[in-house]
Amino acid sequence: MMRTIDLRGRELSRAELLQLVPRAAVDTGIAVERVRPLVDAVRDRGEAALREQARDFDGVEGHALRVPEAEIAASLASCPPEIEQALRLLAERLRVASAAQVPEPRTTRFGDGAVIRQRWQPVSRVGLYAPGGKAAYPSSVLMNAVSAQAAGVPSLALASPAQREHGGGVHPAVLWAAAIVGVTEVYAIGGAGAIAAFAHGVPSIGLDPVDVVTGPGNVFVAAAKRVVNGLVGIDSEAGTTEILVIADSTAEPGFVAADLISQAEHDEAAASVLVTDSPELAERVGAEVERRAARTRHAERVRQALGGPQSAVILVDDLATAARVSDAYGPEHLEVQTADPEALLGSLSNAGAIFLGGHTPVSLGDYLAGSNHVLPTGGTARFAAGLGAHTFLRPQQVISYERDALSEVHEPLLAIAGAEGLPAHGEAVTARFESETEGTV
Structure with missing residues (x-):
């Protein structure tokens, strides 16, 4: 199902590795040209353009673009208790981990009367996007909202696509998450239009412009972020999910296969990559993938993702080369399932998040590890960071000199x-x- 790229016996430069690693055949530049007119339409015509886009892309008309606050709070009545409990646990763990990302103020003195204070100021208002295509993502709502709250952002707005199946409203699971963390400003707006609405504001529905737009989405959401970047800040152009697993002969093939499949079920364009120095493990993982993929709920979607050009098994001579391949790829999610994962950690730099050991699957990070699952994709982990409290903070220096200090x-x-x-x-x-x-x- 997954193609094999054999790099054994080859000395490859970084430039060559960048060319050889598998990538999805997605061109955000082309998507930018498709979404720019949509963004401009929202800028120029506001609510009317949003309603046209909801009709054309979501099949919804005549719905309320802003969700009444009472409806958000009341939504929890329909949330199964076990799901509410799990979402609250996710929020609690994420809140603790996010608070650790907020730097302490620091003071530097160059003698009497010469002081620089370093402080971290939150932005004033943030627009949070929660996708609503092949699945609902209450976990993404929490990842975005809790991080912003930990940073001290005073004003949060949330947008998620209108759902035809729910009478043009936001998916109930998104509302559950909003209610749990106290987000009271929610809009039934999706795709590029939502990003444009955050950036430009829509007065007729009470949506004021924001300072920063965050949240995952498809290639068109990523493209819309690129269009508005500069007018507002963005977290990253988070696109289709990726997993890269570095594994040696000690790895459990079933674990590796299950993890590759777990990310492949997101989307047909999802990328699943195994890098190993063990041909035997590669063969066993391949067999496990075939067996497990056939019986999973989204079998056809998984099969397309694993069989696409963005997914592969990469054979290398040793783990040092595996680390070089991974750093060239810059995966959103990097798993290390080797005899000594910690020993390899020092050789790894470029990844959105790193999961060490056979009992630390990406799924844990998606939900309950306490880490954030909104991470850079498409190789941007080589220079970009995942979402966190720091996304909403600006380092700011406060300088104070007295006369004698200035004289010096x-x-x-x-x-x-x-x-x-x-x-x-x-x-x-x-x-x-x-x-x-x-x-x-």
Whole structure:
């Protein structure tokens, strides 16, 4: 089912590895051109454009774009107790882990009267997106909302696609999650239109523009984020899910196969990659994949994902090479199922999140590990981070100098200002030391 890429016996440069690792045949650049008119329409025509897009893409008309606050709170009555309990546990663990991501204020002193304070300020307002295509994602609502709350963001808005099956409303599971964490501003808006609405605002439905847009979605949501980036901040262009498993001969084939399948069930374009130095393990995992994929609920979707160009088994000579392959790939989710996962950790840098050992599946991170599951995809983990409290924080320096402290750096500052040809910079400091008889304060 999964194709094999054999890299054994080859000395490959980083550039060559970047070319060889499997990728989904998705071009966000092309998607940008498709969504730009949708974003511009929402900017120019607001609610009318959103309703047209709901009709065309969601098959919904005449629905309320904003969910009444009372309906959000009342939704929990329909939530099965075991699901509510699990969602509350997820939120509780995530809240603790997210709080640990908020840096403490720091003060630096360069002597008496020369102080720089480093503080971390939350943005004022955030737009959170929860997808609603092949599945409902209450867990994503919690991942976004709890992280923003841990950062101290005072205003949160949530958008999720209108569901024809639910009378044009937001999926009930999304409302359950919103109710659990106290998000009271929810909109039945999906896709690129939702991202545009967050960025530009829609006055007729009470939606004010936000400062940052976060949340996962398909390639069109990612493309819309690219279009509005700069007008607002974004977390990342989080696209279709990925898993890369580094495994050696000690790995349990059933565990590896189950984990590859778990991410493949998200979408036909999902990427599942195994990198191993054991041909025997690769063969056993292949057999397990065939057996397990045939009996899983989304068997056809899994089969397409695992058989696509974005998925593969990669054979390498050793685990050091496996680490190089993984870093070139930059996976959203990286599992290490080897005899000594900790020993390999120091060689691994590029991943959205890393799961060590046979009993730490990605599914744990998706729900109850306490970590965040909104992570960079498409190789962007080489330079981008996953969602966290830090996503909503801005480092800000507060500088405070007294007269004597300024005097100590007066001459060096004049020298630099002169070298750069900006004499007024130096004169602004000199002005503080001119005598009052010269007419200055």
